[in-house]
Amino acid sequence: xxxxxxxxKLREWVGKLDGCEVHAPAFADSVWNYxxxxxxxxxxxxxxxxxxxxxAFAFPQREVFFRFEQAKGGAPVLTATVPEPRPTVVFxxxxxxxxxxxxxxxxxxAEFKDPYYWARREKLTLVGLACNExxxxxxxxxxxxxxxxxxxxLDVLMTDLGDRYHVKAITPKGAEAMERxxxxxNEAGAxxxxxxxxxxxxxxxxxxxxxxxxAAIPEAIKQNFDSPVWAEMAQHCIGCGIxxxxxxxxxxxxxxxxxxxxxxxERVRTWDNCQFPDFTMHTSGHNPRHDLGARLRQRVSHKxxxxxxNHKTQQCTGCGRCISECPVGIDIVAVxxxxxxx
Amino acid sequence: MVxxxxxxxxxxxxxxxxxxxxxxxxxxxxxxxxxxxxxITEAAEAGTLVWDPxxxxxxxxxxxxxxxxxxxxxxPDIRPIGIVAKGCDxxxxxxxxxxxxxxxxxxxxxxxxxxxxxxxxxxKVATLLKGRSPSRVEFDGADGFKLTLRGGEMQVPARxxxxxxxxxxxxxxxALNDVVFGEPSGERGYATPFxxxxxxxxxxxxxxxxxxxxxxxxxxxxxxxxxxCPMCYCPECVVDSTSxxxxxxxxxxxxxxxxxxxxxxxNTSESAVYHLTRAIHLAGRCVDCGxxxxxxxxxxxxxxxxxxxxxxAFEMFHYQAGHDLSQASLLSSFRDEDPNxxxx
Numbered sequence: 001x002x003x004x005x006x007x008x009k010l011r012e013w014v015g016k017l018d019g020c021e022v023h024a025p026a027f028a029d030s031v032w033n034y035x036x037x038x039x040x041x042x043x044x045x046x047x048x049x050x051x052x053x054x055x056a057f058a059f060p061q062r063e064v065f066f067r068f069e070q071a072k073g074g075a076p077v078l079t080a081t082v083p084e085p086r087p088t089v090v091f092x093x094x095x096x097x098x099x100x101x102x103x104x105x106x107x108x109x110a111e112f113k114d115p116y117y118w119a120r121r122e123k124l125t126l127v128g129l130a131c132n133e134x135x136x137x138x139x140x141x142x143x144x145x146x147x148x149x150x151x152x153x154l155d156v157l158m159t160d161l162g163d164r165y166h167v168k169a170i171t172p173k174g175a176e177a178m179e180r181x182x183x184x185x186n187e188a189g190a191x192x193x194x195x196x197x198x199x200x201x202x203x204x205x206x207x208x209x210x211x212x213x214x215a216a217i218p219e220a221i222k223q224n225f226d227s228p229v230w231a232e233m234a235q236h237c238i239g240c241g242i243x244x245x246x247x248x249x250x251x252x253x254x255x256x257x258x259x260x261x262x263x264x265x266e267r268v269r270t271w272d273n274c275q276f277p278d279f280t281m282h283t284s285g286h287n288p289r290h291d292l293g294a295r296l297r298q299r300v301s302h303k304x305x306x307x308x309x310n311h312k313t314q315q316c317t318g319c320g321r322c323i324s325e326c327p328v329g330i331d332i333v334a335v336x337x338x339x340x341x342x
Numbered sequence: 343m344v345x346x347x348x349x350x351x352x353x354x355x356x357x358x359x360x361x362x363x364x365x366x367x368x369x370x371x372x373x374x375x376x377x378x379x380x381x382i383t384e385a386a387e388a389g390t391l392v393w394d395p396x397x398x399x400x401x402x403x404x405x406x407x408x409x410x411x412x413x414x415x416x417x418p419d420i421r422p423i424g425i426v427a428k429g430c431d432x433x434x435x436x437x438x439x440x441x442x443x444x445x446x447x448x449x450x451x452x453x454x455x456x457x458x459x460x461x462x463x464x465x466k467v468a469t470l471l472k473g474r475s476p477s478r479v480e481f482d483g484a485d486g487f488k489l490t491l492r493g494g495e496m497q498v499p500a501r502x503x504x505x506x507x508x509x510x511x512x513x514x515x516x517a518l519n520d521v522v523f524g525e526p527s528g529e530r531g532y533a534t535p536f537x538x539x540x541x542x543x544x545x546x547x548x549x550x551x552x553x554x555x556x557x558x559x560x561x562x563x564x565x566x567x568x569x570x571c572p573m574c575y576c577p578e579c580v581v582d583s584t585s586x587x588x589x590x591x592x593x594x595x596x597x598x599x600x601x602x603x604x605x606x607x608x609n610t611s612e613s614a615v616y617h618l619t620r621a622i623h624l625a626g627r628c629v630d631c632g633x634x635x636x637x638x639x640x641x642x643x644x645x646x647x648x649x650x651x652x653x654x655a656f657e658m659f660h661y662q663a664g665h666d667l668s669q670a671s672l673l674s675s676f677r678d679e680d681p682n683x684x685x686x
Contacts, residue, residue, distance in 0.1 A: 029560070029641045030465045032473045048473035051639055052562075061562065062607045133492065137374055137477050236379045236404065241564035242639050258605045270606045273564075276584040283597070285590040324475065327570055327637035328399065329371035329378030 001169040001178060003185035004192050005158075010043055010165070016181035017089055020125075023057070024091040025050050034090065045092050045160070048135035049319060053248035054097040055104055057090055058121040061245075061271045065116070065255070069264035081266075082115050089125045089177055096141045096319035098128045098153035100248030106311050107251050116269070125177050128154035132203050138320030140333055143211035146317055148203040159196050166196045209320070209333045212340055220340045221297075221305045229342050231293030233335050236328040239292055241273040243322035243330070244299065249315045252279070274298045300335055343483060344454055344524040346393040349426060352452055352521055354388035356424045362450050365424035366404050368397040375479045375490075376464065379404065391426070393454060395461045395481050395504075400631040401425050402434035402572040409444055410577070424450040428461070430507065432516030433629035433664025434572045439518075440664075440671045441627075443575065453519030455526060459500065460508025462487065465641050467503050501532050507632040507645065509533040518667055536653040542646050554614070557642045561613040563606070567634035567644055568620060573627045581616045617647060625651040626672030629664040 005013065014022055014037060025047035026035035032047045034054070063083075070076040101121075108117040130149035131139070141148060151157050155174030159166040166188060169175035178185065188196075211217075224230075244250040254272040259265045272279060280289040280298075289295050307315035316332070323331045353365040364383045369390045371378030376396045381404065382388060405423060412418035427435060432451055439446055459481055467476065467489070478490035487503060489496045501509060508514075509532040516522060542550070565582055568574045579585045581604040588597065604615045621644075628648040635645040655661045658681050661672045669675075 027472055029557075030469045031639075031641055033640070046472065062609065135473070136475060235381060238403070238566065238569040238637075240566035240569040240637070241562070242566050242637070245562050245564050246639060254606060256606055258607060268605075268607055270608070273584075276565075278584045278586065278588070281588050283588070283594075285588050285592060323373045325639050326373060327566060327633075329373045329376070331371070331373045334372045 001175050002188045002193070003167045003178065004161075004188045005165045005167050005185050007163060007165065009181075009184040010045075011041075012184045013178075013181040014041070014043060014091075015039065016184070017177065019087065021086050021088040022091065023088065037091075043091055045129055045158075047092055049094050049097070049321070050092075051246060051321070051325070053100060053246060053319070053321070054090055054093050054126065055100055055248050055251070057088060057124050058101070058117050059104060059108070059251060059253075059271075060120075063116050063269040065267040065269060067260075067264065067266050068257075071263065083119045085120050085123050087123045087125065088120075089127060091127045091129075093126045093128045093154060094131060094135070094319070095128055095148060095150040095152075095154070095157075096139075096146060096317040097248045098126055099141075099146050099150055099317040100319075101126065101153040103249045103307075103311070103313065103315055103317070104251055110311070125155045125173050126153065127156040127158060127174070127177065130157060130159040130200065130203065132160055132199055133206050134208055136320050136324050138209060138323040138331075138333070139318060140209035140211060140320060141318035142204065142208050143333075144214065144314050144316050144318040147200075148206070149200045159199055161192070161195055161199060166192055208318075209323075211333060211336055214314070217336060217340065218305045218308050220342075221301050224339050224342050225297070227339070227342050229338055230297040231291065233330065233338060234292040234296040237275070237292040237296060237330055238328060239275050239277070239295070240327070241271075241275055242325050242327065243332075244273045244275060245271060246321040246325055248317060248319055248321075249303070274302070296330070296335070300332060300339070303332075304336065344393055344457065346391065348523045349393050349452060349454065350388040350391050352523075353382065353391055353424060353426075354385040356450060356452075357383065357385040357388070361422065362424040363419060363421040365391075365426070365452070366401040367391040367426040367452075368393065368399070368401075375476050393426070394479075395459050395487070396479050397426075397428075398461050398464075398505075398633075398636055400431045400434055400570075400572055400633050401427065402431050402438060402631075403570060403633075405435065405438065405444065405449060406572050406575045410575075420448060422448050422450050424452055426452045426454060427516050427519070428454060428456050429511060429514045429516050430629050430631040432518045433513070434631055436518045436664035436667050437573060437627055437629060437671070438575075439667060440669070451516060451519045451521075453516030453522035455515035455522060455524030456508065456511070457514060457525045458485075460504050460511060460514065462503045463505040464636070466505075470498065470503065504532070505632055505636070506533075506538050507630050510535050510537050510630075510649075512662075513665065517665065536649055536656075539646055539649040539653055542643075543650075555610055558610050558613040558617060560640045561608055561617070561642060562640060563608045563613060563616065564639065566637040566639065567617075567642075570633045570637045571624070572631075572633075573624055573629075574620070581619045617642075617644065621647040621651060624648055626655045626659075626661060627663050628652055 022037040023034045024043040025032045031051045064081045067079040108114040151170045155171045157168045252272040253269050281287045303315040356362045368377040369380040379399050476489040480488045485500050487498045515526040583602045605612045
């Protein structure tokens with residue numbers, strides 16, 4: 001299903017999504033981030049990319065697994081807390097983030113279907129917005145097999161055609177979201193189709209960060225496992241969690257019990273981070289990723305070697321957040337280039 | 343105007359004569375318009391050093407990092423390190439010296455006065471450009487910046503995108519130095535000291551708490567603010583359980599009984615504990631380099647928390663962290679004239 005939506009009717013579409021939670025990018029505190037849209041509220045789709053990725057809608061930074069309580073002398077009582085979210089529609093998802101989701105889906109279902117992730121994921125509809133131009137100097141979606149108008153992982157893809165959007169349903173879920181506001185849309189004519197194709201073709205010509213030979217990277221990483229390059233590239237790393245927390249595909253987590261009262265608590269999953277000192281800390285005190293060089297190698301290897309071996313695709317969609325937001329200029333594209341040369 | 347060639351020549355000379363093992367400075371990076379930190383060990387590399395208002399980082403952090411590496415090394419190399427330091431960065435070095443983190447002869451401060459500029463605040467640039475980033479930022483030598491964007495250029499008055507700490511700076515020229523480049527005058531007259539903190543204090547307590555609740559709720563607990571702070575050198579951070587040191591001799595009981603003052607969950611209460619504890623630990627030590635606020639990916643105005651305490655240190659004890667190396671540190675000294683009504 002391909003339709004045309006005039007820009008002033010976007011609000012009408014959102015208004016028809018009653019019963020759904022709607023989120024869209026909003027510029028506040030000097031950053032773009034997803035924020036809930038109030039019923040009948042406006043959506044501003046002039047965003048670059050959101051600082052936080054769309055992964056958090058299925059994999060929130062904090063997820064309660066269950067609650068526990070034990071009265072004195074009594075048996076412990078466990079309460080299940082599998083979420084039952086309302087259908088959620090997210091607007092303005094950039095294609096790089098869209099491509100992140102199928103990668104996360106693999107992780108949360110490959111060996112074990114994670115009930116918490118899927119409870120949220122199944123209720124999630126992602127309405128993407130093609131990037132007519134790169135929103136950051138560090139965009140490299142095309143260098144990792146994507147495109148500024150990739151449909152992968154999205155339920156709907158919108159393309160900005162100036163005064164109107166071209167709106168294409170990619171999945172039945174996407175079509176359903178569009179059908180809610182059937183009247184708001186017009187049929188896409190041949191001229192609209194030609195215009196979309198022109199805009200998409202033009203967007204692919206925009207400059208992006210290049211990665212030489214993507215297919216050669218896994219072998220180059222293997223060859224350089226013990227190379228001093230990692231320590232050198234991580235020389236100024238501060239070991240914070242920005243790169244992985246903002247990443248649309250980083251999915252490592254930690255599980256802790258948190259007390260909520262004298263005899264009760266919650267088992268909680270929170271995002272974890274391969275740059276933190278306890279990430280691979282063994283109980284013996286041995287840490288195989290003992291320094292920042294080894295941790296940079298871990299992050300890059302997971303994305304461009306281990307994930308390729310396990311799931312036949314890179315675990316990086318070229319959003320560029322880890323580069324743009326790094327406080328000390330560590331640049332995954334430059335790291336790959338360097339590793340490829342060594 | 344500071345000539346970058348002077349800094350380059352100085353660094354090359356130090357390395358050539360073997361006076362330092364390395365020089366911490368700035369170079370052009372690949373990630374965008376901002377300069378990135380670099381460590382050079384050969385005189386021939388000195389030509390890569392840059393100096394401009396995109397040299398944001400406080401490199402004193404890497405003096406701390408080196409010290410930690412040497413402490414863990416079987417063959418420690420404690421030869422001096424050269425460091426390119428702005429006024430605020432040199433104050434950080436001074437506090438580290440006061441706290442005996444390293445010795446004076448182990449650091450060679452290549453001081454650079456910010457003169458009439460200071461550094462830019464990428465957050466202000468983001469606000470101006472609604473999230474877009476320039477590919478280049480240049481100071482025009484007078485009172486403005488030229489931003490190079492996709493498909494055009496833009497002139498911006500300096501005060502619109504200079505970091506708040508630079509607008510409020512009282513000592514743009516490094517007092518602690520072994521050599522200094524640039525004019526000593528640091529007066530810019532853009533804003534009075536503690537201007538932003540005082541302005542924030544104008545709001546009611548309820549409004550302020552609502553604002554901080556909003557900010558703590560947004561915190562990702564990536565610990566970038568702590569990790570980038572040269573004063574946060576504790577090997578174990580009391581409010582970050584991921585930093586707890588486990589060694590072969592750490593017993594099971596010790597591991598089980600570690601107190602977590604702050605859970606990993608990024609919610610209001612835990613993140614409030616994290617940020618407030620950190621602010622208190624920096625009272626009388628924070629030199630207002632603004633790094634914590636700069637690195638925050640969600641732009642929590644952390645500098646306000648710290649300058650608030652610096653304002654108290656200044657108003658109650660006339661103390662300014664890192665301004666005078668001969669001074670004892672605030673928390674380890676007592677003077678008869680210190681206000682002490684609370685113990686009566």
